[in-house]
Amino acid sequence: QSNISRYRQEFLEIGLIGRGSFCSVYKCLNRLDGCLYAVKRSIRPLTGSINEKRALNEVYAHAVMGRHQNVVCYFSAWAEDNHMYIQNEFCNGGSLADVIKYTKFTEADLHMLLHQLAEGVNYIHSKDLVHLDIKPENVFISQEISMDVKEVTKEVEHVVYKIGDLGNVTSLNNPQVEEGDCRYLTREVLQEDYSHLAKADIFALGLTIYEAGGGGPLPKNGDKWHTIRDGHLSNLKQCSSQFNNLLKQMINPQPSARPSAVAILYHPVLVPPSNK
Numbered sequence: 001q002s003n004i005s006r007y008r009q010e011f012l013e014i015g016l017i018g019r020g021s022f023c024s025v026y027k028c029l030n031r032l033d034g035c036l037y038a039v040k041r042s043i044r045p046l047t048g049s050i051n052e053k054r055a056l057n058e059v060y061a062h063a064v065m066g067r068h069q070n071v072v073c074y075f076s077a078w079a080e081d082n083h084m085y086i087q088n089e090f091c092n093g094g095s096l097a098d099v100i101k102y103t104k105f106t107e108a109d110l111h112m113l114l115h116q117l118a119e120g121v122n123y124i125h126s127k128d129l130v131h132l133d134i135k136p137e138n139v140f141i142s143q144e145i146s147m148d149v150k151e152v153t154k155e156v157e158h159v160v161y162k163i164g165d166l167g168n169v170t171s172l173n174n175p176q177v178e179e180g181d182c183r184y185l186t187r188e189v190l191q192e193d194y195s196h197l198a199k200a201d202i203f204a205l206g207l208t209i210y211e212a213g214g215g216g217p218l219p220k221n222g223d224k225w226h227t228i229r230d231g232h233l234s235n236l237k238q239c240s241s242q243f244n245n246l247l248k249q250m251i252n253p254q255p256s257a258r259p260s261a262v263a264i265l266y267h268p269v270l271v272p273p274s275n276k
């Protein structure tokens with residue numbers, strides 16, 4: 001029935017998990033399939049406004065994106081009662097920003113994090129898309145707890161990191177650039193040079209890993225902001241010089257000097273040593 005809200009009809013709202021200036025995110029149980037979803041409810045943007053373009057852009061990006069284990073999965077989007085809804089995969093482990101607040105990642109943790117996020121970034125780039133807002137707040141965590149059958153008590157926990165919030169995603173070929181968070185923004189994009197947008201994602205990924213390793217909080221402007229854009233990053237104490245050098249390469253002032261997502265995946269510091 002058109003007068004009953006699809007949101008209320010299809011979902012049981014479990015709780016509020018996030019709030020933005022014009023939106024709220026709820027953890028919801030789908031009454032039909034019994035699965036949990038993250039549903040973002042935002043004020044419907046004015047028809048023809050820049051915000052409408054952005055909202056549609058997010059849905060188009062999800063639709064074009066398809067599925068990848070390291071990208072938050074999109075299920076549906078609709079408009080009703082002057083609001084827009086987007087129904088995404090629910091990640092039960094919070095955001096990377098939440099975890100960074102109380103955890104410092106070891107080098108092994110950072111290798112796993114970088115490997116998974118590079119897989120997700122590589123997938124996005126392989127679709128000729130760029131994310132443009134990679135940062136800890138937009139990395140969501142799924143924890144699968146599985147009981148190890150041999151020793152019933154042992155819980156094998158497999159953590160999966162997923163890139164979310166495709167609000168700034170744009171096509172590499174015909175970029176409509178919406179700048180992301182200035183803490184992760186490159187100098188060249190700030191100066192409206194869009195010739196190496198994929199490398200802007202690599203730069204933001206480098207700073208995201210650096211923050212997970214305890215290097216944050218990152219500056220929003222000023223001398224410290226420029227020092228990082230000059231390619232200077234203090235070393236993460238818990239990491240090898242090889243890993244620290246990889247992070248420095250990822251934030252190289254020259255976009256073309258930054259490694260591609262594929263190059264990161266095959267970087268010797270990430271490739272597990274052969275057991276032979």
Ligand SMILES: Cn1cc(CCO)c2c3c(c(-c4ccccc4Cl)cc21)C(=O)NC3=O
Binds near residue numbers: 088166
């Ligand atoms: C604030 N917040 C907290 C969470 C749960 C983390 O355990 C969350 C999620 C999403 C989103 C989200 C981001 C951007 C657009 C749409 C959504 Cl649903 C926001 C989320 C999303 O797409 N999937 C989430 O789990």
